[in-house]
Amino acid sequence: SILELRLFHGFWLPEHWIPGTIAFQRRFSxxxxxxxxxxxxxxxxxxxxxxxxAVAARGAHPPAxxxxxxxxxxxxxxxxxIDEIFAGGEExxxxxxxxxxxxxxxxxxxxxxxxxxxxxxxxxxxYVCRDPKDMVVSLWHxxxxxxxxxxxxxxxxxVCDGTxxxxxxxxxxxxxxxxxxxxxxxxxxxxYEDLLLDTGAGVRRLAEFMGMPFSAAEEAAGDVExxxxxxxxxxxxxxxxxxPGGGTAGRYKAMPRDAFFRKGVAGDWANHMxxxxxxxxxxxxxxxxxxxGLAFA
Ligand code: A3P
Numbered sequence: 001s002i003l004e005l006r007l008f009h010g011f012w013l014p015e016h017w018i019p020g021t022i023a024f025q026r027r028f029s030x031x032x033x034x035x036x037x038x039x040x041x042x043x044x045x046x047x048x049x050x051x052x053x054a055v056a057a058r059g060a061h062p063p064a065x066x067x068x069x070x071x072x073x074x075x076x077x078x079x080x081x082i083d084e085i086f087a088g089g090e091e092x093x094x095x096x097x098x099x100x101x102x103x104x105x106x107x108x109x110x111x112x113x114x115x116x117x118x119x120x121x122x123x124x125x126x127y128v129c130r131d132p133k134d135m136v137v138s139l140w141h142x143x144x145x146x147x148x149x150x151x152x153x154x155x156x157x158x159v160c161d162g163t164x165x166x167x168x169x170x171x172x173x174x175x176x177x178x179x180x181x182x183x184x185x186x187x188x189x190x191x192y193e194d195l196l197l198d199t200g201a202g203v204r205r206l207a208e209f210m211g212m213p214f215s216a217a218e219e220a221a222g223d224v225e226x227x228x229x230x231x232x233x234x235x236x237x238x239x240x241x242x243x244p245g246g247g248t249a250g251r252y253k254a255m256p257r258d259a260f261f262r263k264g265v266a267g268d269w270a271n272h273m274x275x276x277x278x279x280x281x282x283x284x285x286x287x288x289x290x291x292x293g294l295a296f297a
Contacts, residue, residue, distance in 0.1 A: 020087025030123035033100040042138035043130035049075035050231040063226035076249040109175035127176035130192035133269035170288035233264030
């Protein structure tokens with residue numbers, strides 16, 4: 001395996017995530033309008049953070065404004081990883097966040113606090129998933145930044161046998177898929193590929209789900225398109241802060257900020273894996289998702 005992983009309630013968690021996960025489970029008290037942004041790593045976390053931030057902050061920061069925070073900051077600097085806040089004993093930061101509070105996690109739905117999953121609080125969860133083949137490619141490029149000798153084959157094998165951070169990926173995706181089917185008002189399930197095809201539709205869905213739909217006046221002013229543009233791959237990758245040498249971000253500020261913007265497309269797997277590898281991963285995923293109503297094309 002790539003990191004020091006420990007099997008924790010059916011998922012392979014990096015050892016150093018566990019104390020924060022447990023503290024999050026025990027001590028988190030949601031507000032009604034909280035929004036937890038959830039994802040499997042490398043499936044669109046950074047983009048979802050940007051989109052949700054732009055939607056939620058648009059009263060104070062109109063998306064077209066030249067001084068919008070997302071023109072200066074990496075999305076990971078705007079929205080915290082929630083278990084990391086608990087790991088660092090920094091809960092005061094959570095109390096200080098403006099409503100609606102936006103928080104992020106890579107934990108599967110089944111490891112979220114009872115206070116979130118039982119629904120008593122009506123705290124909302126937005127999940128983004130991605131074709132696992134493209135996730136593997138993205139993951140390999142990302143991990144390679146820290147571990148240059150890591151081979152693609154090794155990364156691929158870890159994903160296929162589930163022994164990768166918060167793996168198995170199919171169980172992760174299914175945990176949120178099932179929750180979204182059971183409670184569509186509380187759990188929104190998005191796909192990276194759908195967001196790429198029609199980002200505006202995704203932004204509208206996100207805003208409605210968050211209880212802050214775009215008004216007719218905002219629609220007429222082109223605010224949806226402005227959010228799309230503000231959060232676009234090219235715009236974000238081109239920011240000074242996200243250029244190589246722009247410092248670090250992400251979980252435990254462990255990665256250079258530019259590592260979160262690589263290619264931003266669907267289908268790059270074809271440049272990295274043989275048809276046999278693709279068929280093998282597709283086969284595992286198809287088998288695990290069979291009968292659930294969820295599929296990757
Ligand atoms: P690639 O490596 O395939 O390019 P995460 O944010 O979960 O770490 O996922 C990173 C992936 O999302 C990377 O995919 C990255 O390029 C892509 N990404 C980052 N910002 C994006 C944006 N604004 N629009 C589309 N894709 C984006």
